[in-house]
Amino acid sequence: MIVKIRKNSDLKDIQSLKDHLISEGFEIHESIGKTYSLFGVIGDTTKFDTRSLYAFQCVANVIRVQEPFKKVNRKFISDDSIIDVNGVKIGGDNIVVIAGPCSVESYEQVDIIAKSVKDSGAKILRGGAFKPRTSPYAYQGMGLEGLKILKEVGDKYGMPIISELMSTEYVNEFVKYVDIIQIGARNMQNFALLKELGKLDKPVLLKRGFSNTIEEWLMSAEYIMAGGNQKVILCERGIRTFEPYTRNTLDISTVPIVKKLSHLPVIIDPSHAAGHWDLVESLSMASIAAGADGLMIEVHHEPEKALSDGAQSLKPKKFKELMRKAKIVSQAVNKGI
Numbered sequence: 001m002i003v004k005i006r007k008n009s010d011l012k013d014i015q016s017l018k019d020h021l022i023s024e025g026f027e028i029h030e031s032i033g034k035t036y037s038l039f040g041v042i043g044d045t046t047k048f049d050t051r052s053l054y055a056f057q058c059v060a061n062v063i064r065v066q067e068p069f070k071k072v073n074r075k076f077i078s079d080d081s082i083i084d085v086n087g088v089k090i091g092g093d094n095i096v097v098i099a100g101p102c103s104v105e106s107y108e109q110v111d112i113i114a115k116s117v118k119d120s121g122a123k124i125l126r127g128g129a130f131k132p133r134t135s136p137y138a139y140q141g142m143g144l145e146g147l148k149i150l151k152e153v154g155d156k157y158g159m160p161i162i163s164e165l166m167s168t169e170y171v172n173e174f175v176k177y178v179d180i181i182q183i184g185a186r187n188m189q190n191f192a193l194l195k196e197l198g199k200l201d202k203p204v205l206l207k208r209g210f211s212n213t214i215e216e217w218l219m220s221a222e223y224i225m226a227g228g229n230q231k232v233i234l235c236e237r238g239i240r241t242f243e244p245y246t247r248n249t250l251d252i253s254t255v256p257i258v259k260k261l262s263h264l265p266v267i268i269d270p271s272h273a274a275g276h277w278d279l280v281e282s283l284s285m286a287s288i289a290a291g292a293d294g295l296m297i298e299v300h301h302e303p304e305k306a307l308s309d310g311a312q313s314l315k316p317k318k319f320k321e322l323m324r325k326a327k328i329v330s331q332a333v334n335k336g337i
């Protein structure tokens with residue numbers, strides 16, 4: 001961390017800043033300039049609130065040079081983390097495709113969709129049973145019954161399942177039924193929930209909040225890992241911008257940035273990013289080419305009748321075509337799908 005000291009500061013204030021930093025276990029390297037002075041502060045700043053230094057009047061600016069996340073950091077684990085979900089590997093040289101409906105609507109619906117996405121090469125089945133809807137009047141999901149349906153169909157086709165957990169209330173049921181717990185964009189900073197997930201031995205797919213920075217997202221992953229659960233998968237699903245042509249703006253740059261900063265796998269959800277089915281294929285290809293570890297795609301056999309997100313859901317035939325092209329792009333980046 002670098003601390004810039006204001007010109008003509010009170011020497012007593014500077015001394016108390018130094019005493020404070022030393023008492024916090026830091027080493028200080030001073031460089032005194034004509035217009036201002038700099039303190040190079042050496043030590044582990046992960047647990048230190050750098051903003052607290054602004055309480056000293058002599059402090060003009062504090063610049064952090066070390067990332068505030070530790071376990072998530074590639075400096076901590078240099079190799080890519082590979083998360084094994086019942087034999088399906090996420091990370092490394094694998095591209096994994098997660099597909100299924102936005103919401104579980106009935107056994108028949110999930111059965112039809114699961115069969116088709118499996119035939120096309122999807123490895124993991126998705127389906128929301130508890131839905132985080134913007135309107136309280138919109139479809140809220142089937143609840144536990146939906147989770148049981150997803151599990152039953154997943155077992156039938158030998159596919160691990162993923163579903164969104166919205167509160168700590170159902171943690172035990174999710175541990176019992178699902179293979180990956182999804183934390184949605186709206187709950188990315190639900191720290192009470194993240195702490196509970198830290199206690200589990202269950203993979204967690206953590207979506208980026210639509211108004212959150214990459215650093216905030218990685219700090220949320222750090223919450224889970226600091227609690228003891230190392231099985232974290234990151235998922236970019238688009239962020240909010242001024243552009244109305246898409247539901248969100250897919251931040252494709254997260255892929256190379258997160259790959260550099262962290263060892264955790266990164267999955268892209270082009271469906272929620274785009275909001276329109278006809279954009280999903282292009283965004284999927286771009287994601288694989290950028291180095292993503294996989295995709296999560298919404299598929300519905302009758303999107304016109306879907307109880308949620310029909311506009312962005314692919315029909316099975318379109319999904320099949322997407323998978324055909326995804327295989328070609330995967331080969332181009334030396335990855336297996």
Ligand code: PEP
Binds near residue numbers: 128183
């Ligand atoms: C979902 O995957 O169904 C979902 C609600 O996604 P998000 O949290 O990204 O909006």
Ligand code: MN
Binds near residue numbers: 102298308
């Ligand atoms: Mn959805």
